[in-house]
């Protein structure tokens with residue numbers, strides 16, 4: 350969770366802008382709500398290196414902020430961000446040339462990528478004090494590289510840098526889904542947690558202060574946001590530590606309304622997608638800010654299983670029910686997404702949510718109140734989204750005990766299905782476990798440590814056709830898998 354400079358500032362990003370945005374984040378309630386990263390995207394570096402290959406930046410763009418600092422030292426801005434109790438992020442490309450400030454006009458700056466300098470650059474970012482790095486794919490794509498290969502090399506360079514500096518450098522992969530990163534990004538290069546973009550940009554940047562005719566034409570629609578959400582649904586790849594990235598948020602930007610802001614926040618929260626806000630934080634309306642800081646929506650987002658939702662029903666065309674299974678047994682977060690031009694009246698079918706009868710409680714997240722009964726007829730305005738949280742009883746799962754590192758004899762799932770994996774991990778640290786199925790599923794799980802004889806659980810969404818799982822070698826003892834009956838839906 351945090352802020353990223355690209356959507357609202359593109360290539361005019363500089364020290365002053367980043368300081369203002371960081372101050373806004375630290376003082377408008379977002380920091381308390383959990384937004385922590387301030388990420389400087391493309392435009393911070395114009396491709397110059399010294400004779401030893403070290404990155405050289407414009408000293409006017411990145412001057413000293415405090416006495417004793419040197420102009421042109423990126424450590425200045427990282428220290429400033431840290432002084433506000435926040436974390437600092439930076440950006441590069443896996444290829445040689447980077448995006449050259451795509452898609453804005455103006456001179457192209459070549460050599461803005463890290464290819465040929467992976468160890469040097471990631472160590473440099475870490476030494477400057479950065480805690481997060483977004484690695485784009487323009488250069489890699491132009492050179493027709495393999496994303497799986499390049500990003501594994503980047504992941505290893507990041508881990509070497511972390512060893513040297515002792516500072517965690519969070520890895521954000523930005524390959525836009527072009528080579529199915531959900532298949533290879535979880536655990537790439539042995540990394541323990543990562544996010545990967547699943548599609549292109551929701552919109553090109555809207556830099557209001559440029560008064561540029563191209564920027565003036567850019568208006569965001571609900572469709573832009575919904576397309577990004579749909580392109581990013583790959584629930585089989587997402588587990589604690591590994592997340593599909595639906596793109597930086599455009600909350601409150603030109604074209605967004607209170608209703609489309611609700612759709613955006615509701616879907617990103619439900620999907621446990623990175624909440625990297627790309628808006629100008631100094632100009633957020635109270636309504637947008639209160640959605641971003643809505644504690645109940647953020648609790649859904651931060652659920653320890655971190656799963657994506659499953660679309661379980663479409664009671665009438667354009668009215669969709671998306672359900673996220675949560676770590677607490679019987680708990681579901683539900684979005685009723687109304688994509689139509691008229692108000693939708695919906696009565697939820699609990700069977701389709703995998704629940705045994707009506708839930709005990711049902712809560713309206715936006716308004717922070719309980720419904721009187723779970724059988725209420727719910728009204729969702731046109732082009733809007735209702736977000737609910739319910740507590741009920743799970744239907745009884747089918748349980749499969751693990752035999753060493755295999756779960757055999759499993760009935761193949763018929764639809765995307767929620768499952769809980771029970772395990773023990775007494776190694777004392779998070780372990781990456783590789784998991785595959787006879788159906789061709791191949792992914793990685795980030796398994797937190799357990800204490801003593803306790804077991805832990807991880808949530809999974811098994812794609813349809815999953816049967817017989819096997820787990821890679823390692824210190825994690827897989828105990829059992831509970832597969833919850835999840836009824837098929839005509840719209841799946």
Ligand code: GLA
Nearest residue numbers: 355390391448450451485550
């Ligand atoms: C790509 C990425 C964006 C942004 C720009 C910078 O388009 O998808 O998020 O980083 O590059 O040029």
